Amino acid sequence: MPAARPLRIGTRASKLARWQSDWVAAELTQLGATVEIVEITTRGDVEQLGPVAGIGVQGVFTKEIQAAVLAGEVDLAVHSLKDLPTEQVAGLVLAATPPRETVADALVARTGPSLAELPAGARVGTGSLRRRAQLLHLRPDLHVAGIRGNVDTRLRKLDEGEFDAIVLAAAGLTRLGLAGRITELLEPPHMLPAPGQGSLALECRADDQATHDIVAQLNDAATRLGIVAERAVLAALHGGCSAPIAAWGRVDGALLRVDGLVASLDGREILRSSLIADLPAADAAAALRSAEQTGQAVADELRTLGAEAIILAARQG
Numbered sequence: 001m002p003a004a005r006p007l008r009i010g011t012r013a014s015k016l017a018r019w020q021s022d023w024v025a026a027e028l029t030q031l032g033a034t035v036e037i038v039e040i041t042t043r044g045d046v047e048q049l050g051p052v053a054g055i056g057v058q059g060v061f062t063k064e065i066q067a068a069v070l071a072g073e074v075d076l077a078v079h080s081l082k083d084l085p086t087e088q089v090a091g092l093v094l095a096a097t098p099p100r101e102t103v104a105d106a107l108v109a110r111t112g113p114s115l116a117e118l119p120a121g122a123r124v125g126t127g128s129l130r131r132r133a134q135l136l137h138l139r140p141d142l143h144v145a146g147i148r149g150n151v152d153t154r155l156r157k158l159d160e161g162e163f164d165a166i167v168l169a170a171a172g173l174t175r176l177g178l179a180g181r182i183t184e185l186l187e188p189p190h191m192l193p194a195p196g197q198g199s200l201a202l203e204c205r206a207d208d209q210a211t212h213d214i215v216a217q218l219n220d221a222a223t224r225l226g227i228v229a230e231r232a233v234l235a236a237l238h239g240g241c242s243a244p245i246a247a248w249g250r251v252d253g254a255l256l257r258v259d260g261l262v263a264s265l266d267g268r269e270i271l272r273s274s275l276i277a278d279l280p281a282a283d284a285a286a287a288l289r290s291a292e293q294t295g296q297a298v299a300d301e302l303r304t305l306g307a308e309a310i311i312l313a314a315r316q317g
Protein backbone atom coordinates (compact mmCIF):
# COMPACT_ATOMS: atom_id res chain seq x y z
CA MET A 1 0.00 0.00 0.00
CA PRO A 2 1.44 3.44 -0.83
CA ALA A 3 2.15 5.55 2.22
CA ALA A 4 -0.11 8.56 2.75
CA ARG A 5 1.42 11.83 1.58
CA PRO A 6 3.23 13.40 4.54
CA LEU A 7 1.97 16.55 6.19
CA ARG A 8 4.53 19.17 5.17
CA ILE A 9 5.44 21.73 7.83
CA GLY A 10 6.84 25.07 6.66
CA THR A 11 9.23 26.83 9.02
CA ARG A 12 12.06 29.31 9.16
CA ALA A 13 15.47 27.68 9.51
CA SER A 14 16.65 29.46 12.68
CA LYS A 15 17.43 27.22 15.64
CA LEU A 16 14.43 28.54 17.55
CA ALA A 17 12.08 28.12 14.59
CA ARG A 18 13.41 24.58 14.08
CA TRP A 19 12.94 23.77 17.78
CA GLN A 20 9.35 24.94 17.49
CA SER A 21 8.59 23.11 14.25
CA ASP A 22 10.36 19.95 15.49
CA TRP A 23 8.17 20.11 18.60
CA VAL A 24 5.04 20.41 16.45
CA ALA A 25 6.28 17.57 14.22
CA ALA A 26 6.80 15.31 17.24
CA GLU A 27 3.34 16.11 18.59
CA LEU A 28 1.70 15.45 15.21
CA THR A 29 3.66 12.20 14.85
CA GLN A 30 2.27 11.13 18.25
CA LEU A 31 -1.19 11.79 16.87
CA GLY A 32 -0.45 9.40 14.00
CA ALA A 33 0.59 11.81 11.25
CA THR A 34 3.58 11.39 8.98
CA VAL A 35 5.34 14.74 8.76
CA GLU A 36 8.07 16.37 6.76
CA ILE A 37 9.78 19.68 7.54
CA VAL A 38 10.41 22.24 4.81
CA GLU A 39 12.67 25.18 5.63
CA ILE A 40 11.64 28.50 4.11
CA THR A 41 13.69 31.70 4.02
CA THR A 42 11.79 34.85 4.95
CA ARG A 43 12.60 38.47 4.33
CA GLY A 44 13.39 38.86 8.01
CA ASP A 45 16.09 36.18 7.70
CA VAL A 46 17.75 37.97 4.80
CA GLU A 47 17.48 41.60 5.85
CA GLN A 48 19.71 41.89 8.88
CA LEU A 49 20.32 45.58 8.28
CA GLY A 50 18.67 47.37 11.14
CA PRO A 51 16.40 46.64 14.09
CA VAL A 52 13.31 44.72 12.99
CA ALA A 53 11.13 47.61 14.07
CA GLY A 54 12.98 49.75 11.55
CA ILE A 55 12.07 47.54 8.60
CA GLY A 56 8.60 49.00 8.98
CA VAL A 57 6.88 46.14 7.20
CA GLN A 58 4.56 43.65 8.84
CA GLY A 59 5.04 39.94 8.58
CA VAL A 60 8.72 39.86 7.64
CA PHE A 61 9.10 36.47 9.35
CA THR A 62 5.78 34.99 8.24
CA LYS A 63 4.72 36.10 4.73
CA GLU A 64 6.78 33.67 2.68
CA ILE A 65 5.67 30.75 4.82
CA GLN A 66 2.03 31.78 4.48
CA ALA A 67 2.50 32.05 0.72
CA ALA A 68 3.92 28.51 0.63
CA VAL A 69 0.85 27.23 2.49
CA LEU A 70 -1.51 29.05 0.13
CA ALA A 71 0.40 27.70 -2.90
CA GLY A 72 0.13 24.15 -1.55
CA GLU A 73 3.91 23.77 -1.26
CA VAL A 74 3.46 23.02 2.44
CA ASP A 75 0.37 22.17 4.48
CA LEU A 76 1.12 23.84 7.78
CA ALA A 77 2.97 26.96 8.86
CA VAL A 78 4.61 27.09 12.29
CA HIS A 79 5.21 30.68 13.38
CA SER A 80 6.01 32.47 16.59
CA LEU A 81 2.62 34.05 17.17
CA LYS A 82 4.31 37.30 18.14
CA ASP A 83 5.65 37.59 14.58
CA LEU A 84 2.24 37.06 12.95
CA PRO A 85 0.42 40.26 11.88
CA THR A 86 -3.12 40.58 13.20
CA GLU A 87 -4.69 41.01 9.75
CA GLN A 88 -6.37 37.76 8.77
CA VAL A 89 -4.95 36.40 5.49
CA ALA A 90 -7.69 35.17 3.14
CA GLY A 91 -7.52 31.41 2.63
CA LEU A 92 -5.63 30.68 5.87
CA VAL A 93 -6.89 29.70 9.29
CA LEU A 94 -5.21 29.62 12.69
CA ALA A 95 -5.69 25.91 13.38
CA ALA A 96 -4.02 25.82 16.79
CA THR A 97 -2.22 27.76 19.49
CA PRO A 98 -0.49 25.09 21.61
CA PRO A 99 0.13 25.56 25.35
CA ARG A 100 2.08 28.73 25.85
CA GLU A 101 5.63 29.06 27.19
CA THR A 102 6.24 31.87 29.69
CA VAL A 103 5.29 35.36 28.50
CA ALA A 104 8.16 36.93 30.44
CA ASP A 105 11.09 38.79 28.99
CA ALA A 106 14.57 37.86 30.11
CA LEU A 107 17.50 40.03 31.06
CA VAL A 108 20.84 38.48 30.20
CA ALA A 109 23.45 40.69 31.80
CA ARG A 110 27.24 40.69 32.02
CA THR A 111 27.75 43.57 34.40
CA GLY A 112 25.11 43.18 37.09
CA PRO A 113 22.62 40.42 37.71
CA SER A 114 19.44 42.49 37.60
CA LEU A 115 17.99 45.56 35.94
CA ALA A 116 18.18 47.44 39.24
CA GLU A 117 21.86 46.57 39.65
CA LEU A 118 23.07 47.43 36.15
CA PRO A 119 25.65 50.23 36.35
CA ALA A 120 24.46 53.75 35.55
CA GLY A 121 24.32 54.34 31.81
CA ALA A 122 24.68 50.63 31.00
CA ARG A 123 24.28 49.68 27.34
CA VAL A 124 21.29 47.37 26.84
CA GLY A 125 20.52 45.69 23.52
CA THR A 126 17.01 45.13 22.23
CA GLY A 127 15.34 45.71 18.88
CA SER A 128 11.91 45.93 20.43
CA LEU A 129 10.31 49.34 20.97
CA ARG A 130 8.09 47.79 23.63
CA ARG A 131 11.10 46.58 25.61
CA ARG A 132 12.98 49.83 25.08
CA ALA A 133 10.11 51.95 26.41
CA GLN A 134 9.49 49.80 29.48
CA LEU A 135 13.22 49.54 30.26
CA LEU A 136 13.67 53.31 30.00
CA HIS A 137 10.60 53.83 32.17
CA LEU A 138 12.25 51.77 34.91
CA ARG A 139 15.82 52.99 34.28
CA PRO A 140 15.90 56.30 32.36
CA ASP A 141 19.71 56.34 32.56
CA LEU A 142 20.20 53.25 30.39
CA HIS A 143 21.50 53.44 26.84
CA VAL A 144 19.18 51.19 24.89
CA ALA A 145 20.59 50.21 21.50
CA GLY A 146 19.20 48.09 18.68
CA ILE A 147 20.34 44.51 18.20
CA ARG A 148 19.43 42.05 15.48
CA GLY A 149 19.92 38.43 14.69
CA ASN A 150 18.93 35.06 16.07
CA VAL A 151 19.19 34.21 19.76
CA ASP A 152 22.74 32.83 19.40
CA THR A 153 23.91 35.91 17.52
CA ARG A 154 22.51 38.20 20.18
CA LEU A 155 24.15 36.25 22.99
CA ARG A 156 27.46 36.35 21.11
CA LYS A 157 27.21 40.13 20.71
CA LEU A 158 26.63 40.37 24.47
CA ASP A 159 29.52 38.03 25.28
CA GLU A 160 31.85 39.96 22.98
CA GLY A 161 31.16 43.08 25.02
CA GLU A 162 29.01 45.02 22.57
CA PHE A 163 26.39 45.35 25.33
CA ASP A 164 26.27 45.20 29.11
CA ALA A 165 22.96 43.35 28.90
CA ILE A 166 20.38 42.25 26.37
CA VAL A 167 16.68 41.53 26.69
CA LEU A 168 15.05 38.61 24.87
CA ALA A 169 11.91 36.55 25.21
CA ALA A 170 12.41 34.06 28.04
CA ALA A 171 10.40 31.56 25.97
CA GLY A 172 13.00 31.44 23.20
CA LEU A 173 15.90 30.95 25.61
CA THR A 174 14.00 28.27 27.50
CA ARG A 175 13.11 26.37 24.35
CA LEU A 176 16.74 26.41 23.22
CA GLY A 177 17.94 25.08 26.59
CA LEU A 178 19.54 28.45 27.37
CA ALA A 179 17.42 29.40 30.40
CA GLY A 180 20.66 29.22 32.44
CA ARG A 181 21.79 32.42 30.71
CA ILE A 182 18.87 34.41 32.18
CA THR A 183 20.07 36.69 34.97
CA GLU A 184 16.63 38.15 35.72
CA LEU A 185 13.11 37.45 34.55
CA LEU A 186 11.35 40.68 33.61
CA GLU A 187 7.71 39.92 34.28
CA PRO A 188 4.38 41.75 34.35
CA PRO A 189 3.40 44.24 35.62
CA HIS A 190 6.88 45.85 35.31
CA MET A 191 7.44 44.38 31.87
CA LEU A 192 4.31 43.54 29.92
CA PRO A 193 4.85 41.14 27.00
CA ALA A 194 4.35 41.60 23.31
CA PRO A 195 0.98 40.30 22.13
CA GLY A 196 1.48 36.59 21.47
CA GLN A 197 4.89 36.30 23.11
CA GLY A 198 5.69 32.71 24.08
CA SER A 199 2.92 31.26 21.93
CA LEU A 200 3.09 29.39 18.63
CA ALA A 201 0.73 29.90 15.69
CA LEU A 202 -0.14 26.88 13.56
CA GLU A 203 -1.76 27.98 10.30
CA CYS A 204 -3.19 25.86 7.54
CA ARG A 205 -5.34 26.42 4.45
CA ALA A 206 -8.94 27.19 5.35
CA ASP A 207 -10.14 24.49 2.92
CA ASP A 208 -7.74 21.80 4.18
CA GLN A 209 -10.04 20.04 6.62
CA ALA A 210 -7.76 17.01 7.06
CA THR A 211 -4.79 19.09 8.23
CA HIS A 212 -7.03 21.30 10.32
CA ASP A 213 -8.59 18.35 12.12
CA ILE A 214 -5.31 16.86 13.25
CA VAL A 215 -3.53 20.15 14.00
CA ALA A 216 -6.50 21.51 16.00
CA GLN A 217 -5.83 18.76 18.54
CA LEU A 218 -2.73 20.72 19.60
CA ASN A 219 -4.80 23.79 20.48
CA ASP A 220 -4.81 24.95 24.09
CA ALA A 221 -8.09 26.75 24.83
CA ALA A 222 -6.71 28.96 27.61
CA THR A 223 -3.73 30.03 25.51
CA ARG A 224 -6.09 30.87 22.66
CA LEU A 225 -8.33 33.04 24.84
CA GLY A 226 -5.33 34.97 26.08
CA ILE A 227 -3.82 35.61 22.67
CA VAL A 228 -7.16 36.50 21.09
CA ALA A 229 -7.53 39.24 23.69
CA GLU A 230 -3.94 40.43 23.22
CA ARG A 231 -4.24 40.57 19.45
CA ALA A 232 -7.55 42.43 19.75
CA VAL A 233 -5.74 45.12 21.76
CA LEU A 234 -3.06 45.39 19.08
CA ALA A 235 -5.48 45.35 16.14
CA ALA A 236 -7.78 47.95 17.69
CA LEU A 237 -4.85 50.32 18.20
CA HIS A 238 -3.53 49.76 14.65
CA GLY A 239 -0.17 49.52 16.32
CA GLY A 240 1.64 46.96 14.24
CA CYS A 241 5.26 46.91 15.32
CA SER A 242 5.87 50.64 14.93
CA ALA A 243 4.81 51.66 18.43
CA PRO A 244 5.46 50.35 21.94
CA ILE A 245 2.33 48.30 22.64
CA ALA A 246 2.12 45.44 25.13
CA ALA A 247 -0.74 43.16 26.10
CA TRP A 248 -1.18 40.20 28.36
CA GLY A 249 -4.29 38.03 28.44
CA ARG A 250 -4.64 34.99 30.64
CA VAL A 251 -7.32 32.74 32.03
CA ASP A 252 -7.64 32.75 35.82
CA GLY A 253 -10.31 30.25 36.86
CA ALA A 254 -13.58 31.45 35.31
CA LEU A 255 -12.08 34.86 34.57
CA LEU A 256 -10.09 36.34 31.74
CA ARG A 257 -7.65 39.05 32.81
CA VAL A 258 -6.35 41.44 30.16
CA ASP A 259 -3.69 44.11 30.64
CA GLY A 260 -2.69 46.55 27.94
CA LEU A 261 0.00 49.20 27.71
CA VAL A 262 1.00 51.95 25.30
CA ALA A 263 4.23 53.85 25.89
CA SER A 264 6.20 56.67 24.36
CA LEU A 265 9.53 55.66 22.80
CA ASP A 266 11.48 57.29 25.63
CA GLY A 267 9.41 55.47 28.26
CA ARG A 268 8.36 58.73 29.94
CA GLU A 269 4.68 58.29 29.20
CA ILE A 270 3.07 54.97 29.98
CA LEU A 271 -0.66 54.31 29.64
CA ARG A 272 -2.12 51.19 31.22
CA SER A 273 -5.50 49.54 31.22
CA SER A 274 -6.62 46.32 32.91
CA LEU A 275 -9.97 44.59 32.57
CA ILE A 276 -11.40 41.37 33.92
CA ALA A 277 -14.16 39.47 32.12
CA ASP A 278 -16.30 36.53 33.17
CA LEU A 279 -15.82 33.62 30.80
CA PRO A 280 -19.11 32.01 29.79
CA ALA A 281 -18.88 28.42 30.98
CA ALA A 282 -19.12 25.59 28.44
CA ASP A 283 -19.49 27.84 25.41
CA ALA A 284 -16.14 28.06 23.64
CA ALA A 285 -17.34 30.37 20.86
CA ALA A 286 -18.90 32.82 23.32
CA ALA A 287 -15.71 32.78 25.40
CA LEU A 288 -13.64 33.67 22.32
CA ARG A 289 -16.02 36.54 21.49
CA SER A 290 -15.73 37.74 25.07
CA ALA A 291 -11.91 37.59 24.87
CA GLU A 292 -11.94 39.65 21.69
CA GLN A 293 -14.36 42.20 23.15
CA THR A 294 -12.32 42.49 26.32
CA GLY A 295 -9.18 43.18 24.29
CA GLN A 296 -11.07 45.81 22.30
CA ALA A 297 -12.34 47.38 25.51
CA VAL A 298 -8.78 47.60 26.85
CA ALA A 299 -7.78 49.33 23.61
CA ASP A 300 -10.75 51.70 23.94
CA GLU A 301 -9.68 52.62 27.46
CA LEU A 302 -6.09 53.20 26.29
CA ARG A 303 -7.42 55.42 23.52
CA THR A 304 -9.45 57.41 26.04
CA LEU A 305 -6.23 57.90 28.01
CA GLY A 306 -4.48 59.32 24.93
CA ALA A 307 -2.95 56.30 23.18
CA GLU A 308 -3.44 57.66 19.67
CA ALA A 309 -1.18 60.68 20.14
CA ILE A 310 1.55 58.50 21.66
CA ILE A 311 1.33 55.94 18.83
CA LEU A 312 1.42 58.68 16.21
CA ALA A 313 4.48 60.28 17.81
CA ALA A 314 6.21 56.87 18.02
CA ARG A 315 5.51 56.23 14.34
CA GLN A 316 7.18 59.51 13.42
CA GLY A 317 10.20 58.42 15.47
Ligand SMILES: NCc1[nH]cc(CCC(=O)O)c1CC(=O)O
Residues within 6 Å of the ligand: 061, 080, 081, 082, 083, 167, 168, 169, 171, 172, 196, 197, 198, 199, 200
Ligand atom coordinates in the same frame (compact mmCIF):
# COMPACT_ATOMS: atom_id res chain seq x y z
N1 LIG B 1 11.59 37.24 15.73
C1 LIG B 1 11.56 37.67 17.08
C2 LIG B 1 11.03 36.62 17.98
N2 LIG B 1 9.84 36.03 17.74
C3 LIG B 1 9.60 35.15 18.75
C4 LIG B 1 10.66 35.19 19.62
C5 LIG B 1 10.81 34.45 20.88
C6 LIG B 1 9.80 33.38 21.15
C7 LIG B 1 8.44 33.86 21.52
O1 LIG B 1 8.22 35.03 21.91
O2 LIG B 1 7.53 33.05 21.43
C8 LIG B 1 11.59 36.10 19.12
C9 LIG B 1 12.90 36.46 19.70
C10 LIG B 1 12.80 37.27 20.97
O3 LIG B 1 11.86 38.06 21.14
O4 LIG B 1 13.70 37.15 21.82
